[in-house]
Amino acid sequence: MPVSSSTPVSTVTVGPIEGSQKQYLTVPGTDGDLHVPFRRIALTNGDHHDVYDTSGPYTQYVAEDQLHDLAEGLPKTRDAWNKPAAVDGASTQLAWARAGIITDEMRFVAAREGFDPEKVREEVAAGRAVIPANRKHPELEPAIIGKAFAVKINANIGNSAVTSSIAEEVEKMVWATRWGGDTIMDLSTGKDIHETREWIMRNAPVPVGTVPIYQALEKVKGDPTKLTWEIFRDTVIEQCEQGVDYMTVHAGVLLRYVPLAANRVTGIVSRGGSIMAAWCLAHHEESFLYTHFRELCEILREYDVTFSLGDGLRPGSIADANDEAQFAELRTLGELTKIAKSYGVQVMIEGPGHVPMHKIVENVRLEEELCEEAPFYTLGPLATDIAPAYDHITSAIGAAIIAQAGTAMLCYVTPKEHLGLPNRDDVKTGVITYKIAAHAADLAKGHPGAQSRDDELSKARFEFRWVDQFNLSLDPDTAREFHDETLPAEPAKTAHFCSMCGPKFCSMRISADVRAYAEEHNLVTQEDIDAKLAADMAAKSQEFADAGGRVYIPLEPSRA
Ligand SMILES: C[C@H]1O[C@@H](n2cnc3c(N)ncnc32)[C@H](O)[C@@H]1O
Numbered sequence: 001m002p003v004s005s006s007t008p009v010s011t012v013t014v015g016p017i018e019g020s021q022k023q024y025l026t027v028p029g030t031d032g033d034l035h036v037p038f039r040r041i042a043l044t045n046g047d048h049h050d051v052y053d054t055s056g057p058y059t060q061y062v063a064e065d066q067l068h069d070l071a072e073g074l075p076k077t078r079d080a081w082n083k084p085a086a087v088d089g090a091s092t093q094l095a096w097a098r099a100g101i102i103t104d105e106m107r108f109v110a111a112r113e114g115f116d117p118e119k120v121r122e123e124v125a126a127g128r129a130v131i132p133a134n135r136k137h138p139e140l141e142p143a144i145i146g147k148a149f150a151v152k153i154n155a156n157i158g159n160s161a162v163t164s165s166i167a168e169e170v171e172k173m174v175w176a177t178r179w180g181g182d183t184i185m186d187l188s189t190g191k192d193i194h195e196t197r198e199w200i201m202r203n204a205p206v207p208v209g210t211v212p213i214y215q216a217l218e219k220v221k222g223d224p225t226k227l228t229w230e231i232f233r234d235t236v237i238e239q240c241e242q243g244v245d246y247m248t249v250h251a252g253v254l255l256r257y258v259p260l261a262a263n264r265v266t267g268i269v270s271r272g273g274s275i276m277a278a279w280c281l282a283h284h285e286e287s288f289l290y291t292h293f294r295e296l297c298e299i300l301r302e303y304d305v306t307f308s309l310g311d312g313l314r315p316g317s318i319a320d321a322n323d324e325a326q327f328a329e330l331r332t333l334g335e336l337t338k339i340a341k342s343y344g345v346q347v348m349i350e351g352p353g354h355v356p357m358h359k360i361v362e363n364v365r366l367e368e369e370l371c372e373e374a375p376f377y378t379l380g381p382l383a384t385d386i387a388p389a390y391d392h393i394t395s396a397i398g399a400a401i402i403a404q405a406g407t408a409m410l411c412y413v414t415p416k417e418h419l420g421l422p423n424r425d426d427v428k429t430g431v432i433t434y435k436i437a438a439h440a441a442d443l444a445k446g447h448p449g450a451q452s453r454d455d456e457l458s459k460a461r462f463e464f465r466w467v468d469q470f471n472l473s474l475d476p477d478t479a480r481e482f483h484d485e486t487l488p489a490e491p492a493k494t495a496h497f498c499s500m501c502g503p504k505f506c507s508m509r510i511s512a513d514v515r516a517y518a519e520e521h522n523l524v525t526q527e528d529i530d531a532k533l534a535a536d537m538a539a540k541s542q543e544f545a546d547a548g549g550r551v552y553i554p555l556e557p558s559r560a
């Protein structure tokens with residue numbers, strides 16, 4: 001184990017999510033069985049509801065002493081899976097898919113999402129979906145990223161020169177995946193970058209992404225002009241060897257695009273983009289990421305690391321959205337996509353940033369047109385700039401819109417965006433916020449099975465099964481806590497109201513009473529009501545006839 005003998009990581013959060021149990025579906029693989037995780041939410045009416053589960057074995061451990069040795073890492077399950085022979089020199093999911101081979105990774109994600117493995121193979125072969133799975137990340141439970149599948153979310157973690165430790169970052173990874181992070185990126189730029197990543201990798205059940213230029217910059221003591229292709233290349237190989245599943249490479253920031261950002265309100269906000277712009281200008285040379293791109297393809301192909309072609313010129317403000325700098329870079333990413341795929345390397349494309357709502361969909365249409373529908377992976381986008389401290393919300397608005405339009409993975413933004421390094425609480429807020437955006441998009445796209453959870457929760461809500469409402473939610477702990485803030489007593493868990501309206505004004509209770517009355521009086525259907533109306537009319541006319549059939553009834557003389 002290449003991590004240090006001292007153990008900087010004491011513990012991480014374990015145990016099932018409230019009201020649910022981790023389970024595994026057994027499906028046949030090429031050689032042996034595959035165990036596909038899911039989470040079973042038990043309902044108080046005896047039913048249950050199963051949901052996708054990203055949390056790895058951590059939620060399976062019911063007690064803290066069941067936690068594996070973090071220094072050893074998670075079981076290396078995927079080492080036992082079948083690995084097909086290389087096709088045209090490439091041992092990648094893309095190469096195998098194109099050759100008609102359904103890998104164990106494809107079977108696994110198909111079972112995980114309720115799709116046919118052949119459909120998975122087709123999407124991967126077309127480059128419309130990727131399965132980031134470095135052969136050196138055997139702890140991985142593979143996931144598929146593509147617009148035909150459930151929208152995925154990424155949580156960024158990692159230290160900075162200002163704050164955080166290895167222990168905190170490992171816990172952030174576990175915490176992010178507990179709440180539904182489909183992938184994590186280790187964006188560390190502070191101390192012990194290699195060792196931090198090693199601890200994260202060995203304990204990560206989800207695909208891990210990085211931006212290798214950050215560590216390369218650290219190696220040259222933070223001076224971008226001192227970067228070289230060789231330093232970058234060696235850093236990429238070092239990270240491939242550690243098992244990183246996808247890498248952001250800002251190879252579309254070309255020398256001639258740098259001036260395009262000169263008059264922007266916020267210049268270049270991408271770290272990788274600004275680093276490469278600084279290098280290109282200082283050397284007055286084309287970016288080494290661009291000129292050496294084919295060598296990079298050969299390295300990534302060797303490990304089946306997926307490219308995440310970076311948006312180094314993404315807009316960092318509403319004013320800069322959809323400008324020439326941004327779209328010039330996107331055209332270059334389209335060109336690089338074709339090259340990477342010709343090497344059999346899987347590709348996704350990173351997207352903005354800060355974009356007002358009316359300019360969002362154009363981003364997806366252009367990306368699809370220019371990049372052969374490679375999965376789009378966007379940072380938000382933030383739909384307005386005016387709410388620092390609430391940028392998980394400004395960005396989730398954009399994220400929901402861009403996901404509905406076809407974005408495959410949403411990179412979360414936390415409440416700390418533009419203000420500081422997110423802590424564990426911010427990570428959870430970011431993840432839950434992005435699960436909302438992703439799920440809202442799945443619903444709008446008619447993703448099979450997406451709506452059943454809404455329906456189950458709504459039924460529980462209408463039937464005042466409070467515990468089921470909590471447990472079916474994205475964050476059962478907070479839902480319960482909020483309810484119990486005003487009505488903590490046990491009987492309130494079946495009460496037909498909450499403290500919002502109180503017992504007399506609870507509309508759902510009144511509505512249920514209306515329904516019960518209707519049933520009791522046979523007034524459920526329109527026909528029942530028409531029949532009742534007709535009967536009432538008949539009774540009235542009978543009454544009229546009985547009274548002598550007179551239209552004018554003389555008033556009593558005394559009251560005249
Ligand atoms: C590209 C995005 O990456 C995020 N970002 C950059 N570094 C970190 C980190 N160490 N932890 C969490 N998020 C980070 C910022 O939110 C930025 O917007």
Ligand SMILES: Cc1ncc(COP(=O)(O)O)c(N)n1
Pocket residue numbers: 156185211248269270271272273310311312350351377378379411
């Ligand atoms: C969707 C997305 N885009 C970009 C980055 C990298 O950050 P940067 O470009 O600032 O180096 C990221 N982590 N996620």
Ligand code: SF4
Pocket residue numbers: 269417418419420
């Ligand atoms: S988030 Fe902070 S450190 Fe990063 S670009 Fe903005 S101001 Fe600079």
Ligand SMILES: [Zn+2]
Pocket residue numbers: 269316354418
């Ligand atoms: Zn920003």
